[in-house]
Amino acid sequence: MEQQLAKLQTNTIAAIGKTKTINDLKDLEVNILGRKGKLTEILKGVKDLTAEQKPTIGKLANEIKTTLENEFEQKAKKFKLIELEKQLLEEKIDVTEPGIKAAFGHVHPLSQVQKEVEDIFNSMGFSVMDGPEVESEYYNFESLNIPADHPARDMQDTFFIKQAPHKEHGHLVLRTHTSPVQIRTMEASGAPLRIIVPGRVFRYEATDATHDATFDQVEGLMIDKDISLSHLKGVLTEFLSRLFDYQVKIRFRPGYFPFVEPGLEVDFSCRFCAGSGCRVCKKTGWIEFMGAGMVHPNVLKAGGIDSEKYQGWAFGFGLTRLVMMRYNINDIRHLYNGDLRFIKQF
Numbered sequence: 259m260e261q262q263l264a265k266l267q268t269n270t271i272a273a274i275g276k277t278k279t280i281n282d283l284k285d286l287e288v289n290i291l292g293r294k295g296k297l298t299e300i301l302k303g304v305k306d307l308t309a310e311q312k313p314t315i316g317k318l319a320n321e322i323k324t325t326l327e328n329e330f331e332q333k334a335k336k337f338k339l340i341e342l343e344k345q346l347l348e349e350k351i352d353v354t355e356p357g358i359k360a361a362f363g364h365v366h367p368l369s370q371v372q373k374e375v376e377d378i379f380n381s382m383g384f385s386v387m388d389g390p391e392v393e394s395e396y397y398n399f400e401s402l403n404i405p406a407d408h409p410a411r412d413m414q415d416t417f418f419i420k421q422a423p424h425k426e427h428g429h430l431v432l433r434t435h436t437s438p439v440q441i442r443t444m445e446a447s448g449a450p451l452r453i454i455v456p457g458r459v460f461r462y463e464a465t466d467a468t469h470d471a472t473f474d475q476v477e478g479l480m481i482d483k484d485i486s487l488s489h490l491k492g493v494l495t496e497f498l499s500r501l502f503d504y505q506v507k508i509r510f511r512p513g514y515f516p517f518v519e520p521g522l523e524v525d526f527s528c529r530f531c532a533g534s535g536c537r538v539c540k541k542t543g544w545i546e547f548m549g550a551g552m553v554h555p556n557v558l559k560a561g562g563i564d565s566e567k568y569q570g571w572a573f574g575f576g577l578t579r580l581v582m583m584r585y586n587i588n589d590i591r592h593l594y595n596g597d598l599r600f601i602k603q604f
């Protein structure tokens with residue numbers, strides 16, 4: 259039996275050396291050390307040995323078992339290492355390979371022009387302010403000198419929020435213009451003030467090529483001592499000349515807005531014909547631009563500003579319409595419908 263065991267050890271070690279794959283090795287291991295393996299079979303004969311033989315052979319058998327287990331383990335490790343190396347080679351990353359180009363978005367034309375507007379006004383000392391899109395009737399109307407029963411409320415059809423009205427501030431509405439931020443800023447900062455307020459506004463309106471129910475406005479407000487409409491003319495001339503890159507002329511006409519007195523409609527000289535009259539300006543030489551005027555004393559009062567000491571002007575223009583002029587866009591709805599074929603042109 260000793261010889262049998264020694265032979266088994268030599269043969270098995272040789273066989274282990276010859277295995278080419280981990281599976282071959284596993285098969286061999288089962289064949290030798292498994293429950294029905296060759297070593298196990300030999301060991302079954304130990305019970306038939308004499309009492310003197312049993313301990314020696316038993317010890318030898320165990321030693322051989324341990325040796326073989328060790329050999330199997332070493333070879334298995336080698337296979338695993340080879341496998342790992344193979345895997346590493348397959349998985350290596352070529353850092354010099356050209357990458358996959360990331361899809362970049364780009365800034366919407368409305369935001370592009372808004373940024374330009376902000377930069378120009380910033381350079382003239384105006385801060386950019388923000389306000390809530392869901393507003394109270396008080397801020398959207400009353401504080402701006404438009405009482406509940408005033409016909410001027412009909413100038414801006416309104417989306418109301420279905421909710422019980424607040425005792426003092428009335429119903430919640432989607433703001434119809436950026437003018438409520440005038441009052442909010444006066445309350446928060448007092449005079450003097452120099453701000454613009456770009457923002458989204460909403461009106462319950464049928465849409466067409468130049469009207470949408472959602473659009474963007476820019477409010478302007480300047481309050482200080484000795485402020486007049488000539489400052490407004492100066493600021494607007496500078497602003498539009500820089501935005502459109504030609505020397506713009508400004509024209510004031512009388513207009514009506516309850517929150518200014520006097521109220522104005524502001525036009526600027528046509529950029530296509532320099533004022534001589536063309537198709538774009540309908541042969542007038544002027545482009546209608548926005549509403550403006552000297553801030554009404556009632557509005558200053560609502561904002562907590564002493565109208566005896568301070569006065570100023572305000573304006574509000576349609577940013578969306580400005581973007582349309584800037585890029586010759588003929589339908590306002592293109593700017594809000596999210597069609598990438600359109601947006602990607604800017």
Ligand code: FA5
Nearest residue numbers: 435437469470473515548549550572573574575576579
């Ligand atoms: C106002 O909203 C006033 N708050 C502006 C103002 C501010 C006047 C401060 C005096 C002092 P108006 O309703 O005219 O005014 O709107 C201002 C601009 O918003 C218009 O000139 C126009 O360019 C734009 N606008 C008005 N309605 C629409 C609409 N449905 N779609 C797109 N743009 C519009």
